[in-house]
Structure formats: structure tokens, C-alpha cells
Ligand code: X5A
């Protein structure tokens with residue numbers, strides 16, 4: 230299995246710059262690239278990556294996407310004087326040329342292709358290319374929005390040709406719509422293009438009707454273009470998370486790509502003057518983490534926009550740290566998506582319902598009425614405020630005050646969230662004879678001196694504890710939990726012959742510690758009741774048996790019938806478990822695999838992978854000792870040595886989907902990240 234993270238960078242790409250005054254283009258500066266690289270060095274991330282030299286993309290490679298006429302136009306700019314450059318630039322919307330632009334644009338393409346080669350050949354698992362000029366707005370015959378050649382689109386065509394790929398996902402988290410990529414692959418079902426973008430009912434640049442949610446692709450490509458329009462500024466972590474969980478990821482897992490390319494613009498981050506959104510740097514760690522679980526981890530992240538230097542650099546560092554496998558900081562802020570975001574999500578899901586199995590059971594219709602109404606309201610608002618009554622200099626000052634504020638915020642914020650991962654990632658306990666099941670990097674825990682054990686197990690299963698094996702494995706489990714809580718290790722796992730009973734001891738032990746909130750995901754039949762009223766523990770039980778207790782906010786039972794297809798659980802992980810987990814924001818996750826699991830191995834691996842996104846990646850798995858293979862899989866997942874292939878999504882049993890729907894309805898007011906549709910009541914109409 231491939232390991233390591235590639236970093237493709239060359240400071241020659243800083244030579245492309247604006248030579249004259251242009252209030253639109255003056256934000257696309259060389260420092261964008263150098264400041265990212267400097268901060269990567271500062272965090273010692275450069276030395277942890279595999280350096281990959283850049284090269285020029287060849288003319289043939291560029292012509293995989295662009296016409297030779299257009300190529301000639303860009304080529305011709307290298308010999309131009311300033312007046313000619315300015316004239317050539319004026320032929321396009323929001324573009325500037327410099328004598329070195331052609332060279333840099335070719336390097337940007339080549340850097341992206343080198344990244345694809347490193348990942349596709351297995352020299353590294355994933356990687357990032359820091360490039361300028363960006364690419365996603367450029368089109369077959371046109372430069373646009375600071376973009377000369379469409380780096381990511383060329384990379385997709387190149388990967389198809391060279392490696393015979395059938396399915397590529399392009400996830401575009403830049404705050405602008407990559408209309409260039411959309412046009413290039415509009416009729417192509419082999420490339421799934423996803424973009425969210427500031428839209429404001431088509432008032433925001435590039436103001437195209439085809440940026441809206443109803444542009445789903447054309448001809449054979451219908452369903453393979455996903456647009457999420459943001460109709461308000463100020464979207465933040467929970468809005469981005471909601472779109473990933475409820476739109477991109479379910480469709481992406483169903484699509485089952487062989488390679489994921491990211492058009493990674495950081496103008497969707499906090500402080501950016503273009504985007505005016507609020508996502509903080511760690512949000513990009515989470516977005517990256519999600520995408521790392523598709524395509525067996527083959528993920529190529531390619532820089533697009535990003536105009537607040539500090540915000541972009543911090544977010545790039547978060548992205549690279551995550552690619553390297555470091556624990557994730559908690560996503561900060563209240564996990565509640567805003568109404569406008571939910572409305573957009575609702576509309577995209579409705580528009581894509583005909584094309585994707587995972588959306589089949591939605592009874593969504595696009596919110597024509599609501600959208601139209603808020604569109605008119607939006608229009609009225611802009612009319613009233615009209616053109617801002619400040620002169621450009623004042624406006625500049627306001628912007629820079631804003632930028633300085635963000636700078637100060639980030640200074641503090643990064644100190645708060647940056648957690649150095651412990652030197653050892655994973656600890657485990659199991660019998661001596663079984664240690665060969667584990668990768669060598671796992672720390673085997675044998676200690677059995679645990680403080681306060683008497684209190685935890687007092688009056689509890691005294692019979693079971695008389696057996697020495699049980700007592701020892703219990704003690705070792707508690708020792709691992711202590712290590713996780715003391716941050717000596719990030720995660721851990723243990724086999725137990727009495728997983729269900731042991732899990733109660735684990736929960737008690739942790740809730741007696743200084744940890745505030747515990748999430749327990751229990752797969753299989755639970756043979757005990759627990760009292761969960763105080764909110765310190767949230768228990769989600771997935772079992773084929775009817776629940777013993779009614780559902781409450783903190784006890785959720787998912788009555789999931791075993792499904793012969795065994796790959797139908799993806800929408801539950803993405804659309805239910807993770808939204809609840811992210812809403813709860815636990816300090817530690819305990820995953821129990823008890824007797825009679827009604828989930829398949831793939832489904833449990835997926836859960837183990839994605840639950841690492843919460844609780845600063847602190848997770849403990851307790852596994853019934855009859856499940857050795859699963860134990861091995863989870864160990865590989867936890868050490869990060871291995872990104873499993875989860876198989877492709879199979880439709881779920883109707884009764885399971887029905888149960889899920891009822892559960893979501895029942896809980897979406899309590900766990901707000903569950904919301905993905907707007908209930909249109911009669912009065913609202
Ligand atoms: C790559 C990128 C933005 C162009 C904005 C023009 N382009 N107003 O972020």
C-alpha cells in the first residue's frame with residue numbers, strides 16, 4: 230500500500246505578476262505561493278513530505294483541454310511589452326498576463342501532472358501541488374478569472390489517457406464556480422465535478438445561470454455535475470460540513486472514483502476578501518480527511534484561489550497535515566448549518582434525485598417558492614443599499630481592517646487548535662499469541678495497574694472478573710483508555726471475550742475522568758441498559774434486534790436489519806451517524822463491535838475511518854474476540870498504514886431506509902447537523 234505525501238512546489242511560479250494597476254486582479258499576488266510554502270516550513274511539514282520537482286506541461290498535454298489557437302495566444306504573450314500585455318489581458322474577464330505567465334502556466338500544468346503521476350504510480354499515497362496561475366476558470370478557448378490553463382481539467386484528461394481511469398472525482402472547494410471545469414466535462418459521465426460557490430442568486434461573479442443547482446450536466450453527463458450555490462455570504466464550518474455529508478460524499482461514494490482531484494481554493498476560508506465566508510483553517514482538515522477515504526486514498530490537492538495570505542497559508546498547512554495522517558483538530562463553532570445553506574442543500578439533492586440511488590428515497594421537490602421569494606428579497610436588498618457610498622480608498626481601508634482582524638483571530642485560534650500528535654499513534658491489547666495480527670507500529674499494552682478500578686467495577690459482574698483472563702483484558706483496556714486521555718497515544722483497540730460488558734466498564738471509567746463528552750457507537754446486540762440522561766454519554770446502537778429502550782437525545786437505537794448486499798450503510802454513516810457525532814462534539818469516541826453485528830466489514834471499516842474526524846481523532850475500538858479479521862482491519866485503519874476500499878454502494882433494504890428517515894425526522898431538531906431539507910408547510914407557502 231502506497232504511503233507518504235507529495236509536495237510539488239517551485240518558486241519560479243512566483244514570477245508571474247501584475248505589472249499595472251488593476252483593482253480586480255491585484256489580489257492574485259506571488260506572495261500567495263511563497264507564504265504558503267513559508268508556513269509549511271515553519272510547521273516542519275515540508276520535511277515530512279516527499280518533494281516532487283515541477284516540469285513544464287507539454288503542448289500536447291495542454292491541448293488535452295485547450296485549443297491550439299488559444300495555446301498560441303498564451304504563448305505569444307511571452308514576447309510582449311507592457312502595453313501589448315495589457316491589451317491581450319483585456320480580451321478576457323479578470324485576467325492579466327506577464328512575460329513569464331506562459332512559462333508559469335506551463336509549470337502549473339506540469340506540477341499538477343507530476344502530482345498525478347506520483348500518486349497513480351504509488352510512489353506516494355496522496356499529495357498537494359502549490360501552483361500559480363490557478364486553473365479552474367479557464368476554458369478551451371479562453372483565460373478567465375486569473376486562470377490561464379485549466380490545471381485540474383488537464384490532469385483529469387491526462388489521468389484518463391495514461392492510466393485508463395474510468396471514474397475521476399473533481400471536488401472544487403474554491404469559493405468561485407469553476408465554470409471552466411464544468412464546461413469541459415459537462416457531457417462526460419466519467420468525471421464527476423462538484424463545486425460550491427458564492428452565488429447570491431446570480432449576483433456574484435461570474436454571474437452565470439449555469440452555476441445554479443439545476444445545472445446537473447448534459448446528455449450522457451446528466452447527474453455528473455453538482456453545483457451548490459451559496460446564496461448568502463458568511464457560510465462557515467457547519468455549512469461546509471453539511472454539504473459534504475449530505476451532498477458530495479453520499480454521491481461520491483456511490484460514484485466510486487478511482488482518483489480524486491481537488492480544486493483547492495482557499496478563498497472559501499475566513500478573512501478572504503473575495504469569498505466573505507467564515508470557514509476556519511481546521512475545516513479544510515476535515516474536508517481533506519473525508520476525501521482521503523475515496524479511491525483508496527488516491528488524492529491530489531491542487532491550489533486554486535485564496536487571497537487572505539495568512540488564512541490561506543494556515544488552511545494549506547491544515548490540508549497537508551491531514552494528508553500526512555496527523556490527528557484532526559476539532560471543528561470549532563456551534564454545529565448548526567444556516568437556513569440558506571439547508572435550502573441550497575435541499576435543492577441540490579432534489580435536482581440530483583433522479584440520478585443517484587442514495588437520494589432515491591428523498592421526497593424532495595426543489596423549493597421553487599421559497600427560492601423565488603428570497604431571490605426577490607435579495608434583489609430588493611441590493612437595490613436599497615445599492616452601490617456602496619464609500620470611495621475606493623475608504624473601501625480599501627475597510628478591507629484591510631477586516632484582514633488585520635482575521636490575522637489576529639488566526640494568531641490565537643491556531644494556538645488553540647494546533648495539537649501535536651503523540652509520537653505513538655496506536656496502542657492495543659491482545660493475547661501474546663495474537664500479536665502477529667498487528668502492524669509493527671502499534672504499541673502493545675500489558676500494564677494492569679489501573680487506579681480506581683475497584684470503584685469502577687464494584688458490585689459489577691463480580692463473577693466475570695473472577696476469571697483472570699477477563700480481569701487482565703479489562704485492566705489493559707483501561708490502561709489504553711488512560712493513554713488516550715493523557716494524549717500518549719491517539720487511538721487504541723482491544724479484543725475482548727465480553728465486549729458488551731467491557732464497554733460499560735470503559736464508559737464508566739471515562740466518564741469518571743475529566744473528559745466531558747463521550748460518544749459510543751455500539752454495533753451489535755447490547756445486553757444491558759444504561760442510564761444516559763446527563764448528556765455526558767451519547768450512545769448510538771446499531772442492531773438488528775428491536776431496541777430495549779425508547780430513543781432519546783442521548784440514546785439512539787438504529788434498528789438496522791442485516792442486508793445481504795452488505796454495502797448499503799454508507800448513507801447512514803454519512804447522513805446520520807456523522808451528523809449526530811459532529812453535532813455532539815465529543816471528547817472521545819468508543820466504537821464497540823459486539824455480538825451479532827448486522828453490518829458488513831466494509832461498513833464497519835468506513836465507520837472506523839470517518840469517526841477519526843471527531844474528538845481530535847481520539848478513538849478506542851473494543852472488539853469481540855471472535856472478530857479477529859475486523860480487529861486487524863481496524864488496527865490498520867487506526868495506524869493510518871492503510872486506506873481500505875469500501876466497495877461501492879448498494880441500495881439499502883426499504884425497511885432500513887424507512888427506519889432511517891423516521892429517525893432523522895425524530896432527531897433533526899436535537900442534532901442540527903442532520904438537517905438537509907426544508908420542510909415546506911402550508912402556512913409557509
Ligand atoms: C481562481 C480564482 C477568482 C477570480 C475573481 C474575479 N479566481 N473577480 O479564485
Ligand code: ZN
Nearest residue numbers: 403405494534
Ligand atoms: Zn476562487
